[in-house]
């Protein structure tokens with residue numbers, strides 16, 4: 001989804017590779033940025049729906065199970081799966097349980113992992129959540145425990161392009177229709193590149209899928225009209 005319109009061949013090429021060439025796969029373009037994928041193999045289909053996010057040219061490919069009328073359901077295509085990192089947590093709060101609680105600010109928490117990375121990376125949590133793209137990206141939330149309140153910051157992994165003015169995914173500042181709030185005070189820049197997680201070394205490999213999907217090939221971009229892997 002987004003203001004950039006993805007080409008049929010681009011999308012087809014992307015999903016073929018990212019989804020590991022599913023058997024008897026078919027794709028139909030139903031409209032601008034609206035595609036119908038036909039994946040007859042049950043296992044392939046389920047893992048593709050479970051896995052994600054699928055990010056093509058910095059735009060998130062939102063998948064929905066086919067049902068009558070789904071192509072007109074604008075809301076359904078605004079629910080995107082994304083990995084969100086949680087920073088600023090005191091070390092003793094880093095647990096799956098806390099992750100699930102914090103994740104309640106999202107539409108759904110599918111998974112929480114505690115990355116085992118030391119050093120400069122610092123300790124943080126990672127949540128696999130369903131993000132409602134009809135709202136601005138969340139910058140963080142306040143966590144209350146034992147009388148203390150702290151602000152935890154969210155960083156989005158492989159973050160799709162979003163507007164640094166209003167925080168919505170799908171357009172940039174130049175085409176933003178939301179008026180910058182003008183007040184006597186300086187306007188805080190609420191949204192910016194800090195909502196993106198840094199280069200991720202090693203993708204979150206939580207479980208091995210049965211199919212031959214290549215998780216490392218799920219992020220692509222266009223370069224001079226060619227589809228190339230995004231490292």
Ligand SMILES: [Zn+2]
Pocket residue numbers: 163164165166167168171172173175176177178
């Ligand atoms: Zn905007």
